[in-house]
Amino acid sequence: MSLIRSICVYCGSSPGRDPAHLQAAEVLGTAIGRAGLRLIYGGGTRGIMGAVSDAVIAAGGKVTGVIPRFLIDMEATESELQRLDELIVTEDMHERKHIMFERSDAFVALPGGIGTLEELIEIMTWSQLGRHKKPIAIANVGGFWDPLSSLLDHMRDEGYIHTAHQVRPLVIDRAEDVIPTLMRKAPVNAEGEAAVIERL
């Protein structure tokens, strides 16, 4: 039995140009809600972020939004934030990311921009440094993340990634396969707890 109870989704605060990205967000959010999992995310109510949280709520799931005070007006609307069953307002980005990490049993990246990339790379870096063993998945919708995979291959080929097995996330092409794959791959220790070396 997998003990994943909460999934952190990193994704764009904008909708992007390809409608397939919004559709993937809806598919993933619906799967999270139907599986009885909690979504942990950055609290934005627009773009891909808004599509994921709307879909989780519509599927009867629970949503925790974690947003810095200075971003509320930029990335969310007050009325939509009230639909979340838990809202955590932080003082800065560091606190936001720390809480998102603490609250999550697994991480998924959908298409997004620089913020999404930064969050994904940070969680991969913490894994590489042995600070956690939580699974990380990339929803590679329409090959969106292929350039990142190429960059990681390039870094490895040039001798800069020596622990490739730790840093490579699961690359999953179809949004509907993300939750089943995570449930299968989640490490479980002897006590039946999702394995975590050390909480940051």
Ligand SMILES: Nc1ncnc2c1ncn2[C@@H]1O[C@H](COP(=O)(O)O)[C@@H](O)[C@H]1O
């Ligand atoms: N530098 C950043 N570090 C962490 N999170 C960030 C950063 N810049 C923006 N963000 C947040 O990430 C999401 C998605 O941003 P996109 O740039 O649209 O991918 C959003 O909540 C940003 O506030």
